[in-house]
Amino acid sequence: MNPVTYPREQCLELVWQMLRIRRFEEACAQLYGEGKIRGFLHLYIGEEAVAVGALPVLQPDDAVVATYREHAHALLRGMPARTIMAEMFGKSTGCCRGRGGSMHLFDAATRFYGGNAIVGGGLPMAVGLALADRMQGRTRVTACFFGDGAVAEGVFHESMNLAALWKLPVMFCCENNLYAMGTALARSESQTDLCIKAASYGMPTHRADGMDVVAVREAALAAADEVRAGRGPQFVEFRTYRYRAHSMYDPDLYRDKAEIEEWKKRGPLHSFTDQLKRQGLFSEADFEGLESRAEAELKEAIAFAEGSAPEPVADLYKDVRAAEVSAS
C-alpha cells in the first residue's frame, strides 16, 4: 500500500467505518446462526474498502442505489445501525417496518433507494433518478452499486446506453468481487475487463484496487467530480473479494481455499491500519477505542431490535398503495 497522505482524523474515520461494518457483518452472521435474522443474508466482509471509500464522497442530497449486499452502504449513508438491525429482526422499528429484511433496506431521509434483490434491477432506477435530476435542473449525483454478475444482465446494457446517450449524472460503481454466487467472472463474461465493456458505451471509466480504501476513495472522488461537473455518467470498477460465502446458504465449494487466503492477506482493514501504523498515524489504542465503539453501537442496535415490537399483523395490507384519498 502506498503512503497515506490524508490527515489523521480522516484516516481514523476510514478505519472506523471499515471496522464497524466488519463487526456489524460478523454480528449478522452470528445472529443468523441464532435464528434472529432469517431469509437470505449476504455479507460484505472483505469488501469494506469499497463502500467506505466510495460512499462518503457523496453529498447528502445525492442518491444511492445498491443491491442485496448493502448493509455497509446503508450504514455509510447514515442509516442508524439499530433500524437496520431491527429490520433484519423483522420488527416495526426496522427501516422498512420488517417488510424488507436484509436485502431490502431503504431510507428516504438519506435518499437510499435500496436494497434490490433482482440482480441488475437497480441500474435503470439509477438512470431514472438521474434523469429526474437533469429534467429538474438539479446538480446531484446518483451512485449505483452492483456486482460483476450484474454486468451480464441485459438491463446493464440498456441502462449503460441510456445513461451515456442522455449524458445523465450517474456514477456506476461495479463491485467486482470476481464471483457471482459460484460463477467466476471468466465463466460468465467473454470479456473480463469490465472497463472495456463500459467503454463500449462511450462512457469514461475508472478503476481502483477495491482492497485499498484510499485508492477507492480517490477513484470515486474523481468519478463523482466528473459527474457533478456535467460530464455525463462514469463507470468505476473496484476489484475486491468477499471472504465469506455468497449467502448463508452457500457451501462455497467453487473457490480454492488458497485463493481466499491469498486475498485475505490483502485485507482492506489490516492493510490500511498496518500502513497507518508504519506512518505513525495509528496505534493499537486507537484500534481498541474503535473496537469498543463498534461493540457499543452493535450492542445498542441488537438490544433495540430485540426490544422492539413486531409490526401488527393488522397492518399487513398497509402500504400496498397509498391510502385511498377522497375523490380525484
Add this chain to the structure above:
Amino acid sequence: MNPVTYPREQCLELVWQMLRIRRFEEACAQLYGEGKIRGFLHLYIGEEAVAVGALPVLQPDDAVVATYREHAHALLRGMPARTIMAEMFGKSTGCCRGRGGSMHLFDAATRFYGGNAIVGGGLPMAVGLALADRMQGRTRVTACFFGDGAVAEGVFHESMNLAALWKLPVMFCCENNLYAMGTALARSESQTDLCIKAASYGMPTHRADGMDVVAVREAALAAADEVRAGRGPQFVEFRTYRYRAHSMYDPDLYRDKAEIEEWKKRGPLHSFTDQLKRQGLFSEADFEGLESRAEAELKEAIAFAEGSAPEPVADLYKDVRAAEVSAS
C-alpha cells in the same frame, strides 16, 4: 464501385436475386394497397445487396434466423415465392398456412427459423441453435440477421456474451439501415460504431458497404469461413438504407427527402449493373430477360395465392401443441 472479378454467371445470379426481391417487394406494396396483404408489412427495398450477398454463402444445412423484414431472406434461402405470397394472402398453401403472415415466414426444409416480430427475439434462438450444433458435433453455421435497433435491446447483450463466451458457431449479421422505425442510430446508441460494441464481447468483427453486393458477399464469406473453421462467433455489420417507410403505416416524417435521394444514388441494383455494364458483363437484354423472369415468377406466385383455399376455421386449434399421443 470496384471492378467485379466474379464470372458472368455469378454476376447474373446476383442481379437476378436483387431484381426479383425488388420486384417482389414492389408487388407486396401494391397488393397491400389492394387489401390482399394485411397486417404489418416491412419492405426490403434498398437493402437487397445485404441478403443477396450474405445468404448464398451459407450451406443448405446451415440455419438462418431473421426478423419481420425477411421476405428477401426467405426467398434467398430457397423458399418458393408462391408459398410466401400465399402466406401473406392468409391461405392454407402459405408456408405457415396463413398463421404467420409477412412477419412470420418459416421453413423447416431450408432451416429458415423466421420471421420474428420481437426486435432482438431471434438472437438467443441463434445462440441455442449453434449450441445444439456444437453439442452434437456438427459443423454448421447459424446466421442471425437483425437491425441496428436490436442492438439496444438487453437480449443483444446477453446473446453476444453467450455466443462469445461459449465460442459458438454464429454469424451475427447486423443490417444497419441507420434507423429503427423513426429513430436514427445516433438518437438510440451512445456508441454508433456497432463493431466497437460487438468487439467489447471479444468477438471478431467485419464490416461491409451494404449497398455493394460484392463487398457484402466477401465479408459474409470471410465471416462464415471463420465460424465454420471453429473460430467462434463473428459479427458483421452491413451499412445499408431502406428506401421505403418502416412499414406501410409509417408516414416517414423523420428522414430528409434529400437523405433518401442521396442513398438512392448508391442503389445496390443499379450501381452493380452499371459497373457490370462498364465491364461489358451485362446488357440491357440481360436485364430485360431477368425482368420478365421476375414478372413470371411473381405472376405465378400471385395467381397461386389468389387461387388457394383459406385454412379451414376448424383447424384454428391445430398446432398449438403436438396432437395428443397415447400415454407416455
Add this chain to the structure above:
Amino acid sequence: MSPRVTYRDAMREALREALQRDPRVFLMGEDVGMYGGSYAVSKGLLAEFGPERIRDTPLSELGFVGAGIGAALGGMRPIVEIMTVNFSLLALDQLVNTAASLRHMSGGQFHVPLVVRMATGAGRQLAAQHSHSLEGWYAHVPGLRVLAPATVEDARDMLWPALQEEDPVIIFEHALLYNVEGPLEPGAGADIRHARIRRPGRDLTVVTFGGMLNPVLGATEELARAGIEAEVIDLRVLRPLDDATICASVRRTHRVLIVDEEWRSGSLAAEISARIMEQAFFELDAPVQRLCGAEVPVPYARHLEEAALPRTPAIVEAARRLVGVAGAAP
C-alpha cells in the same frame, strides 16, 4: 351537440393537457417523438413540448420502464409508452418486482407515481407477437391500478386522475379503438374507481371492458330487437375491480355473461366469475358464462383471427343461450 373525435385524438388531448398542466409530466417511449407514436397518438407533441418531455428511447423496454420508475422516484410524473402489451413482457420484471412492490417493501418510504400506457389486443392481423391481451396479468398484481378506457371520453379523462395517483397505474388502449369516433364533452372529468353501466337492461348482465365494449353494445342492439334487454357493464378499472357495481347488476338480472378478449383460462373473466360465485351465488338463475378469445396464439389470416376473437354474433348467441336457460327451482 358535442363534437366527435377519435379515441386517438382524445388520448392525445389528454396527454397534451397533462403536459401543459404539470411540468413534472413527460412522455417517454419508443418512437413517441419524431415518429409520432407507433399508433400516432403522440403526433405533434414533440414539436409542442420538445425532446426532453417527449422523449424517444432506444429499443430497451426493461431499461426505459426502469428509468421511468427512477424518474418517478425522483419527483417526476412520467408517462411511459410501451408499443404493445407483447413487448411489455420484456419490462415485467421492473413493473412487478420494483414498481408494484417498492412502497410495501420499503415500509411506505418510497412510492412510484408512474403511468404506463400500452396498446393491447387483436383484430388488425398483426399475428401472434403483436396481438395479445394480457390485462388480466396486470390486474393480478397488488400495487398496480389497471385502467382500460373503452370510450373516447375515458381516453381523454382517465389519464389525468391516473397521474394524480401516488402509485403505478397501467393504462390499456385497445388497438382497434384508436380510430373509433365518439362524442366528447369538454372537460367532463372521470373517476378511476368505478365501473359504468353503459346500457341498462333487465334480462342479463354483460360484463366487459376495453376493445370488447363496442362488439358487446352492437350485440345488445340485436338482442333488444329480439326482446332481450341486456345490461352492459364496462369495467373501466380492472384492478381493483368494482365488485359493487357488478353484484348490484347481478341482483337485478340474475344472469351474467362476461366477454373478454383474453385467452379464456386464467383470464380476468375467470376472476369476475369467481367473485360473482362468492358474492352473489344465490342470486344466480344460471351459471355465469364466459365468452373469451380462443386459446391459440392469434393467427394472421383474417378469417382465422376473427374466429379466434369474441365477435358480435357469438355474443348474441351466448346471451340468447344464457337467457334461455331455465332458472333454478324457486
Add this chain to the structure above:
Amino acid sequence: MSPRVTYRDAMREALREALQRDPRVFLMGEDVGMYGGSYAVSKGLLAEFGPERIRDTPLSELGFVGAGIGAALGGMRPIVEIMTVNFSLLALDQLVNTAASLRHMSGGQFHVPLVVRMATGAGRQLAAQHSHSLEGWYAHVPGLRVLAPATVEDARDMLWPALQEEDPVIIFEHALLYNVEGPLEPGAGADIRHARIRRPGRDLTVVTFGGMLNPVLGATEELARAGIEAEVIDLRVLRPLDDATICASVRRTHRVLIVDEEWRSGSLAAEISARIMEQAFFELDAPVQRLCGAEVPVPYARHLEEAALPRTPAIVEAARRLVGVAGAAP
C-alpha cells in the same frame, strides 16, 4: 417399505436419470454446476456429466432461456433452470412470444421441446422479490404445459414424461418442498395429464397444488377429527386443467374450497372456480370458496409472511365455514 428421500433428492434423481437415458438432455442455468444449484438440486451432477451438459450460465435469464429454445429447435432436449419465478419475468418474452407461439405461428413446422424448471412460492422469509407464485400466469398461455409436482414421487416422475413432450413444459417446484421427505417407489412412472385425489372424502372437495398440498393435507386431518371428511385434489397439471377429475369430485361432495398460494385476484383458483361454475353449477350446495395468498408483496418478517399465506388453521376454518353453509333448496 419404500425408502424415504427428500423432494430435492428425488428431483436430482430425475435429472440424473434423464441425463443418463437421453444424450440430448442437458441442464442449463445460473449456478447449476459449480455451485450445485441455488437450491442444491443439481449438486454433484457437474462431476458426473461434465460442464457441457451441466451448463452454468451468466446472469442472463432472457438470453439463456432463448438459447434453450434454440437448442430445442436444434435437436436437443434442454432443461433450463430459472432460480425463482420472480426472475422468470425477465425471460417471459421468450417463453410467451417464442416458445409457446412458434408451433402455431409456423404452421406446425417448428416446435420447442424445452423443459423449464423453476422454484416458486414463499415461506422462507425471502421477501417480495423472491417469493411470488405466478403459476396461474403460465397456466394462461396456450402452447405451454404447466406442471406442479407436490410430492416426492412426482418430483422424481414428472420430469421424464415432460421431456417426452414435443412442446414446452414448465415445472414449478415450491421452495418449501425441497426439504420434505416422502416415500419413493423405484421407477413408479407418472402421467402428466391428470390431477390426483390425494385423500378421498365426502363432505367437501379441496382443490390445491404445489406447496399448498401439505398444509391442506394437514388441515384435513384436523377436519377429520371434527368429523368432516375432505376430498383433496392435487392438480399436478396446471395447464391443461383436468376438469373431469375436479367435476367428478364436485358431483360427490357438492362443496369446493380452492387453496392457492397466489394472490387471489386473477389466481389459478379463479379459473377453477369459474370452470366449476360453468360445468357443475347445479351440483353446488354452496358457492365455491377460494383461500389464497394475501394481495401484498410478500413481506420479510416471519409473522407477516405467515399471515400472508394460506396456512392450516385458515384452511380448517374455511372448510368448516363451507360445510356449515346451508344447502340450496332441493
